[in-house]
Amino acid sequence: MNWDSLPLLIILALSIIGNNHTVAVAALVLLLIPRLGLENYLPFIDKHGINIGIVILTIAVLSPVAQGHIAMNDMLAIFKSPVGFLAVVIGVFLAWVAGQGVIFMKESPETVSALIIGTVIGVCFFRGLPVGPLIAGGLVALLVNVLGLFKR
Template sequence: MNWENLPILIILCLSVIGNNHSVSIAALILLLIKLLGFHTWFPYIEDHGITIGITILTLAVLTPIAQGRISISGILEAFKTPIGLVAIFVGILVAWIAAQGVFFMKESPEAVTALVVGTIVGVCFFQGLAVGPLIAGGIVSLIISAIGLFKN
């Protein structure tokens, strides 16, 4: 066995132990791509995977609107309640923080490994979701910027 496969195997084992199907499937697919010799796929997945994943996630979020279960009046109602207004504000904030994470991860590749490890631990053992690296990267970017170690 090639020792460079060990990290993805460890992630696969941890995700199975942590009963996280998303990480298990992702790790297994990546391991199979590697073992089957489709190495040329990795740059495409790395360059476009986040966009594809966000698109699929957005499809899922917009489906109730497309099905008519959420109407224009329902959307407008969100602006009339305190919970709706807080949710809108938090949605805007988190989207902005995630965008900072994308920038930060491109500018600070050394932080990507730590963000990935933190996300894997959060997903496998704390019932988290794998959307964490972008938001975590954004939060790290904001903290680092606040203490003056990174220029946005």
């Protein structure tokens, strides 16, 4: 057995137990890539995977606009209510936090597995919902910097 695969196998098992299909598929694909002789693609995935994923996610988020389900008037009306304004402010903050997560995960890639395992445990045992590792990484980066645990 290749012990290098053990972390991905653990993540796969936890994601199956936690019914987290996204993480399960990702772990399974990464386990299969070397076994299919495609390991030359791993550096490309490592370098560009987050950006490709963000593009796909952004396309999904913007698809209601492209379909005409959200008009310009609807977008402008959001600023007229306190809840809408708060949603915009929180959206800006979380986008910034996610950006910090990208930086932190590049500087400390060993934390990615811990973030995913923590997310899967939260889904399995605390009836949580999986939030993106970028936001989780950003929150970890903020706390680590505030507590002075990480030197940049």
